[in-house]
Amino acid sequence: MEIKLNNPHGTVWLRLAAVYFVVGVWLGIYMGASGDRSLYPVHAHLNLLGWVSMALFGILFRKFPAMGASPLARIQFWLYNLGLPLLMLAVAAIHRGYRAMEPVAGVASIVLGIAVLLFALNVFRNAGN
Template structure:
């Protein structure tokens, strides 16, 4: 089994912890100016990466593909560009990074759609009839 689901889920969890700590800091300071960036960190950084990780855990054939590794890199790059970009935009120091991050987010999701359509969902192979090794019952 590939370690890709672990990479996605570990990274998602790290982003969640960072998002929680940031939320605590905003609450303690009573300054919620950057809450849109905080929200994107939680939504894309935690939720999206966790969804991707669970998909790859449930669809190991997709996780073994080169596109899945590209998907991981693009997903992490999206968060690392978009969240600081939103901070810069909110603080009126430029919107370019946020725009680039937004494009990366769209590319990440389009790639995920392509991977879903190519590999389907679950532990069966691409034709959805033969079980993948280790799963004798394709109905599971």
């Protein structure tokens, strides 16, 4: 099987990282301007799990094309990109007083955790190949 050196999967991660970076920064600007810092956990997670983690995924998928070509990458992609927005919405709702969203945050966290485990497995199987 031929593996393309310019892996489009890595590019998708990098583009999504840029979107999360913009959203995270603008949420920070909103919080600073309004004086309402109740969404600080959402801001922090958008920047860490969205911007930083996704950018690192993208860089690694571009550096190690076998990782992006792995079936693990596709599963990780969908789990991560379903879990993260759901988690951010649930955390925002919880910090606005909607405690009923705690189970949603729990499930979304588990989905995100599984995606991270798949990424780690992919690293051990395919990084450096």
